[in-house]
Amino acid sequence: MGQGTEPAAHDAEPCAKVDVGLTRVFGILGKRWSGLIVAVLTQRPAYFVELRRAIPKISERMLSDRLTELAEAGIVVREVDPGPPLRVSYRLTEAGEALGPALGELGSWAEKYLPGGAAECTEGAEACR
Secondary structure, three states: OOOOOOOOOOOOOOOOOOOHHHHHHHHHHOOOOHHHHHHHHHHOOEEHHHHHHHOOOOOHHHHHHHHHHHHHOOOEEEEEEOOOOOEEEEEEOHHHHOOHHHHHHHHHHHHHHOOOOHHHOOOOHHHHO
C-alpha cells in the first residue's frame, strides 16, 4: 500500500453472483477449441477435414468430441453428404450464427487488450483469425 493510504473498505453486502447465462455459455465455449470451431464455422459450413486444417494443433479426437458437444448444445448441425465418398459437414444453427457478433467483439477486445496480437501469430492466417 502507498504512504498514508488506507485499503478500500469492502462492502459487507455479499458479492454479486455470476450471471447464470454467462456460466452456461462459458461451460460450452470456455472449453479449449470450442470457440475457435464456432469462429471458423461463422465463415461458412465446413467438412471435418477443413476444420482440422483451419485449427492447427487440434487432434481429430478432440475435434470430434467438441463438435459432438456443440451439436448437443444446439450450436452446430452435423450433416452427412450422400456418398460415395461419405463426407460429413458441419454448419451453425441459428443459435450458433447468433454467436458471430459476440465472437467478433471478443476478438477485437483481445487485439486491443491482450499481449501478442496478430503480428506475433506464427500459425498461419487461419489460426490468427
